[in-house]
Amino acid sequence: MQPDKSHISVMLDEAVAELALDPDGVYIDGTFGRGGHSGLILSKLSKNGRLVAIDRDLTAIEAAKKFADDARFSIVHSGFSELLQIAEQQQLMGKVDGILLDLGVSSPQLDQAERGFSFMNDGPLDMRMDTSKGQTAQEWLAVADVEDISWVLRTFGEEKHAWRIANAIVDAREEEPLTRTGQLAALIKKTAPQREIKKHPATRSFQAIRMYINSELEQIENALKASLSVLKPGGRLVIISFHSLEDRLVKQFMKKHSQGKQVPRGLPVSEEEINKGKKLRLEGKYKPSKYEVEANVRSRSSVMRVATRLAD
Incomplete structure (x- = not known):
């Protein structure tokens, strides 16, 4: 089934490409939304592949019913801050090939006045994701x-x-x-x-x-920390942010865990010793294309950062 046309997933093809999908792999979409990313991931998985989606918005859980007949797919009603607990419950600790987080608010959430996220249409002051x-x-x-x-x-x-x-x-x-x-x-x-x-x-x-x-920054911090235990060596972490506070958290986390053991300058230490403690390898920072921004103005502030989990 096609994704909800009311929501255009930002950097859809680029994000899924950066997951470096293994058709038989296990993936987590921490922000299902309307299923744009999940749908594309599923289209590239074999019958042995697996996708676990997470979302705390009940309307997203309802939208996920379009994949109900797909045995490779499951969805959990929760915030992605519970990533560690969800992975433990599903016996996926250290076994996940890729995690995707598309942060921020989806177009349907913004456009539905009753949700209270936007002042463009008058509605009740709710603003809860869940x-x-x-x-x-x-x-x-x-x-x-x-x-x-x-x-x-x-x-x-x-x-x-x-x-x-x-x-x-x-x-x-x-x-x-x-x-x-x-x-x-x-x-x-x-x-x-x-x-x-x-x-x-x-x-x-x-x-x-x-x-x-919605404790949004705390949610991100918890998920980032959990990703190190959930991803297997070689697993990809792909995160799309929409404003500076989110992106700063992601950038600092990835930078911190991509650096080796900090030792005083000038000390005679081996490269192996220096690299000890590195948990991530930075793969890049990406912005939406000019064409995408023209087609979807809400993508203009987005930034995608990608890292690979290294072996301990």
Whole structure:
């Protein structure tokens, strides 16, 4: 079955190519979404291959039913931060040939007003990736103090006017509960200075609140750490990021684990000794083509980084 046309997987062919697929291999798609990457991976696997998908969005779990008749495929309703536990449960520790993570928010999530991810269409202030549990953005904004809101906007949105916006939110909720995305976006637009702003003034704040509500950076950190135990020697780690905070985490992790044992300069040590402790080999950093950006504007900020797991 073809992938959902409402969502265009970013760097689809490039990401799957970088997995260096073994037709008989075992792969994990940590962000199933609407199945674009998973569908292409399955098309290249033999009957002996295996693909485990993960997603915490219930609509993604529903979309995965299109692969229900494929014995090579299974999906787990969970965040990819549970990668280690999922691999343990499925007896895949150290046996996986490739892990793919396509970070960020999918087009269907952004376009569905009821999810509350975007201010482009008015909807409830939800913002949860997994609507079956956790605190909504509305619930958090109703009780968080100025310091906490400001910290979130500054840390996850790199918002220069975090303190001013946080104060405006706390003042506004005393008059009327903040329950709608349009309400919050209008408040931020009224509060944040308009000079030299190219994007909508609420863009950074919405990103920050969403990342906080979904513990997105913590999810990435947990999955990165787990990947070292889940991948087999020679296994590929392919990660697509969409903004600087995500990409910085991935870049720093891959760089750290691609470096050998750190020894004082000038000491007589063998190359074998220097290479001891290296867990990853960097394979490259990639950006979408000009053609892809023209066809799918949401791909313009994406960065794909690839590394190979080395033998211990």
